[in-house]
Amino acid sequence: MSPRSDLRLPLDVYAESGLVFSVTIGTKPRAPVFADLVFSRECVEALRALADSRGNQVFAYCLMPDHVHLLIGVGAQASLIAFVQAWKSQCYRARRARGHPQTFWQRRFWDHVLRTNEDIRTVALYILCNPVRKGLVDDFRAYPLCGSFVFELGD
Numbered sequence: 001m002s003p004r005s006d007l008r009l010p011l012d013v014y015a016e017s018g019l020v021f022s023v024t025i026g027t028k029p030r031a032p033v034f035a036d037l038v039f040s041r042e043c044v045e046a047l048r049a050l051a052d053s054r055g056n057q058v059f060a061y062c063l064m065p066d067h068v069h070l071l072i073g074v075g076a077q078a079s080l081i082a083f084v085q086a087w088k089s090q091c092y093r094a095r096r097a098r099g100h101p102q103t104f105w106q107r108r109f110w111d112h113v114l115r116t117n118e119d120i121r122t123v124a125l126y127i128l129c130n131p132v133r134k135g136l137v138d139d140f141r142a143y144p145l146c147g148s149f150v151f152e153l154g155d
Contacts, residue, residue, distance in 0.1 A: 013113065015079035020059065020114040022123060023070040023084060026106040032065035033104045039095055040145050046090040051149055054078040054086075060124035062131065062146035069127045071120070084109055124148060 013019070027033050034040045040063050047070075051058045055075030062069040074080050088105050095104065114123060131143040140146055147153060 009111075009113065011079070011081070014081045015074065017074055017076045019080075020057075020071065020073045020120055021080050022112045022114065022127070023072060023080070023109055024067060024111075025070070025084065025088065025109040026067045027104045028106045030066040031104050033095065033100075034063040034068070034145065035065045036098075037144065039098060042094045043087075043091040044145065044147075046094065047087055048149055050083065050087050050090065051075075054083060056083055058149040059120055059151065060127040060146070060148050062127050062143075064130055064134065064145075069130055071124050071127055080111065121151065124151060128153070 014021075034043070043063065044061065047058060047061060050056070051072075054077045056078065057073035057075070058070065059073065060069070060071040070084075072080060072083065075083075078086070092103065092105065114120065128140040128146050128148070130140075131137050131146060132140055137143045141153060
C-alpha cells in the first residue's frame with residue numbers, strides 16, 4: 001500500500017485555474033472547535049476575504065463542529081493548496097488570539113476535483129445539507145455556518 005502522501009494529484013493540477021474542488025478538512029482529534037459560533041463566523045469572514053482577494057470562487061462552505069467542507073474554484077492567483085493553507089492559518093491565528101494557542105487542524109485535507117459531468121450546484125447542495133444529515137437542523141438555511149459566496153440560496 002502506498003503512503004497517503006502519494007494520493008495527491010500532481011501539484012500543477014491544484015493550480016489549474018477553473019478547476020473546482022470539493023475539500024474536507026478535519027480538526028484533531030476531532031475537536032469541536034467550530035461549536036464556538038463567534039469564532040466560526042470569524043473563519044467564514046476570513047474565507048470570504050481570502051476568496052475575494054485571490055479570485056477563488058467559494059461555491060459552498062459548511063463548518064461542522066469538528067470538520068469543514070468547501071467547494072472551491074481555483075483562481076488565477078493561488079493554487080488550491082495555497083488557498084487552503086492560508087485559510088487554515090488565518091483561522092488558527094484567530095483562535096490563538098482568543099486564548100487557544102493549541103493547533104487544531106489536521107495536517108492534511110481530503111480533496112476531489114469535480115469532473116466535467118458533475119453539476120456544481122448539486123455538489124454544493126450536498127455540502128450545504130451536511131448539518132441536515134447530521135440532525136443539527138431540519139433545513140440547511142437554518143444552519144448559521146454554511147452558505148455560498150456564488151449561489152443565491154433562497155427557496
